[in-house]
Amino acid sequence: xxxxxxxxxxxxxxxxxxxxxxxxxxxxxxxxxxxxxxxxxxxxxxxxxxxxxxxxxxxxxxxxxxxxxxxxxxxxxxxxxxxxxxxxxxxxxxxxxxxxxxxxxxxxxxxxxxxxxxxxxxxxxxxxxxxxxxxxxxxxxxxxxxxxxxxxxxxxxxxxxxxxxx
Amino acid sequence: xxxxxxxxxxxxxxxxxxxxxxxxxxxxxxxxxxxxxxxxxxxxxxxxxxxxxxxxxxxxxxxxxxxxxxxxxxxxxxxxxxxxxxxxxxxxxxxxxxxxxxxxxxxxxxxxxxxxxxxxxxxxxxxxxxxxxxxxxxxxxxxxxxxxxxxxxxxxxxxxxxxxxxxxxxxxxxxxxxxxxxxxxxxxxxxxxxxxxxxxxxxxxxxxxxxxxxxxxxxxxxxxxxxxxxxxxxxxxxxxxxxxxxxxxxxxxxxxxxxxxxxxxxxxxxxxxxxxxxxxxxxxxxxxxxxxxxxxxxxxxxxxxxxxxxxxxxxxxxxxxxxxxxxxxxxxxxxxxxxxxxxxxxxxxxxxxxxxxxxxxxxxxxxxxxxxxxxxxxxxxxxxxxxxxxxxxxxxxxxxxxxxxxxxxxxxxxxxxxxxxxxxxxxxxxxxxxxxxxxxxxxxxxxxxxxxxxx
Numbered sequence: 001x002x003x004x005x006x007x008x009x010x011x012x013x014x015x016x017x018x019x020x021x022x023x024x025x026x027x028x029x030x031x032x033x034x035x036x037x038x039x040x041x042x043x044x045x046x047x048x049x050x051x052x053x054x055x056x057x058x059x060x061x062x063x064x065x066x067x068x069x070x071x072x073x074x075x076x077x078x079x080x081x082x083x084x085x086x087x088x089x090x091x092x093x094x095x096x097x098x099x100x101x102x103x104x105x106x107x108x109x110x111x112x113x114x115x116x117x118x119x120x121x122x123x124x125x126x127x128x129x130x131x132x133x134x135x136x137x138x139x140x141x142x143x144x145x146x147x148x149x150x151x152x153x154x155x156x157x158x159x160x161x162x163x164x165x166x
Numbered sequence: 167x168x169x170x171x172x173x174x175x176x177x178x179x180x181x182x183x184x185x186x187x188x189x190x191x192x193x194x195x196x197x198x199x200x201x202x203x204x205x206x207x208x209x210x211x212x213x214x215x216x217x218x219x220x221x222x223x224x225x226x227x228x229x230x231x232x233x234x235x236x237x238x239x240x241x242x243x244x245x246x247x248x249x250x251x252x253x254x255x256x257x258x259x260x261x262x263x264x265x266x267x268x269x270x271x272x273x274x275x276x277x278x279x280x281x282x283x284x285x286x287x288x289x290x291x292x293x294x295x296x297x298x299x300x301x302x303x304x305x306x307x308x309x310x311x312x313x314x315x316x317x318x319x320x321x322x323x324x325x326x327x328x329x330x331x332x333x334x335x336x337x338x339x340x341x342x343x344x345x346x347x348x349x350x351x352x353x354x355x356x357x358x359x360x361x362x363x364x365x366x367x368x369x370x371x372x373x374x375x376x377x378x379x380x381x382x383x384x385x386x387x388x389x390x391x392x393x394x395x396x397x398x399x400x401x402x403x404x405x406x407x408x409x410x411x412x413x414x415x416x417x418x419x420x421x422x423x424x425x426x427x428x429x430x431x432x433x434x435x436x437x438x439x440x441x442x443x444x445x446x447x448x449x450x451x452x453x454x455x456x457x458x459x460x461x462x463x464x465x466x467x468x469x470x471x472x473x474x475x476x477x478x479x480x481x482x483x484x485x486x487x488x489x490x491x492x493x494x495x496x497x498x499x500x501x502x503x504x505x506x507x508x509x510x511x512x513x514x515x516x517x518x519x520x521x522x523x524x525x526x527x528x529x530x531x532x533x534x535x536x537x538x539x540x541x542x543x544x545x546x547x548x549x550x551x552x553x554x555x556x557x558x559x560x561x562x563x564x565x566x567x568x569x570x571x572x573x574x575x576x577x578x579x580x581x582x583x584x585x586x587x588x589x590x591x592x593x594x595x596x597x598x599x600x601x602x603x604x605x606x607x608x609x610x611x612x613x614x615x616x617x618x619x620x621x
Contacts, residue, residue: 092219093219093220093225093229093232094198094217094218094219094235094236094239095232095235096235126231126232126235127234127261129231151240153216153217153218154201154217154218154219154220154226155201
């Protein structure tokens with residue numbers, strides 16, 4: 001399934017004429033978030049900063065270009081991004097990355113969230129054995145590098161953390 | 167059933183060998199590597215490489231769930247385990263089956279059965295093979311002394327969960343039983359997690375002979391000739407050759423026949439090796455064990471048969487069967503393989519990991535090099551020391567030895583020590599040329615000479 005610009009425009013029209021507060025759509029790695037709340041947070045999987053999704057009228061296409069980029073699942077495929085001053089939380093082994101403790105539950109962490117070194121940030125699953133990953137560093141989650149449910153290799157960056165000012 | 171993508175659960179030269187077989191069979195391959203191997207030749211050649219975990223094998227190549235997870239997550243419908251690591255782990259074969267991944271090897275039950283050396287001996291007996299006089303499982307040193315009295319000294323104690331020469335200790339008299347038993351059972355427990363020992367008569371003047379077999383798992387079994395692997399150090403093979411020319415014609419026919427009988431009895435699936443001791447004094451063959459995997463030395467059988475054994479493994483696992491009859495397998499000429507190890511024979515075979523600064527393989531006709539090493543590569547310290555296999559083919563044994571001698575002379579490796587100087591000495595030795603050596607010759611005759619010359 002491919003999403004074209006006209007499809008996005010149709011979603012925006014649909015949203016504008018609805019009484020919904022928020023619309024989140026995820027198709028084949030493309031994520032779109034439409035919201036009436038100027039403070040709404042988009043899920044930014046690629047680590048790239050997404051334009052603010054608020055005020056849809058002035059943003060006909062809420063950043064599909066940046067969020068539709070293939071989600072980086074491999075260490076080597078991580079987008080070239082500025083990680084100066086950020087500390088990576090890396091995969092302890094190959095496995096499947098899960099952001100929440102159970103399907104449908106809230107994610108362990110979101111962008112902007114303060115974490116301690118002992119905070120659990122995700123699960124890595126190997127043959128149905130789910131192992132929580134601890135941050136190992138305290139600070140604020142700055143980026144989430146991997147899409148929920150995708151395979152990560154050993155040592156791949158999962159999150160980038162802005163270390164706490166201590 | 168068919169295969170479109172193979173997961174390779176191994177490293178080093180055999181990973182590269184399996185990649186080439188996948189190319190030949192027209193299937194994709196994904197290589198699971200440790201962090202130490204992610205820049206290696208295998209990772210470069212494979213269609214895709216995924217980093218399983220850190221360098222230590224228990225966190226990467228020996229981590230069974232991790233490997234099956236990686237195979238499934240990368241969309242592989244088959245898995246080749248290579249040799250060593252998890253290649254003879256029945257649980258891996260079973261877990262693959264449960265996850266609809268074709269295990270390129272024997273059925274899990276067969277691996278289980280043959281992994282227990284006492285059960286394998288029982289199977290050999292049922293198939294009518296001659297065995298070295300031996301015991302059942304030994305309860306302790308007293309039982310060992312009683313068994314030895316019956317079998318006759320010298321005896322060798324072996325781990326029933328073992329194989330490949332580990333956990334083996336020789337006792338020459340009742341006084342040394344206690345010590346040998348303790349050492350063997352301690353090593354067996356440490357290496358295999360099971361200290362159960364059994365005993366066999368120790369055949370001092372013997373050749374190690376083995377037969378490459380292959381079965382389709384539906385009753386058809388063929389052999390690709392016999393190999394002689396009698397040049398050994400600490401029960402580890404150093405030089406292998408095919409065919410096995412030290413056997414009398416009668417014994418040669420018998421070894422092939424017996425290997426097929428056992429493979430047939432087991433309704434063997436995929437590639438395996440039936441190993442024998444050939445008692446030179448008595449002109450008698452004894453079954454030792456079956457290795458339920460492709461072996462390091464398979465290339466010498468390929469060179470005399472023209473077969474691509476690893477490709478055939480993939481085809482059997484894909485359900486294509488074994489579309490060759492015994493009469494179509496023509497064995498011609500002679501082939502020798504020298505294992506090239508990153509170890510220093512002048513320094514008690516100390517491993518020599520490090521950066522390969524020079525890597526100049528010989529350019530001699532009839533030479534094949536199975537290796538994952540390139541100039542500039544790092545030989546990591548975490549795994550075994552095999553850095554390549556130099557394989558030479560010729561029309562007969564003597565011309566092949568000469569050719570191997572030339573190839574070894576031209577093989578230049580710098581930056582790390584290798585056992586090439588020792589291999590040159592073996593090829594140049596009159597006993598090797600005369601074919602009058604046994605499994606103890608390298609340690610008893612050649613190595614003392616080598617050490618004197620080097621010292």
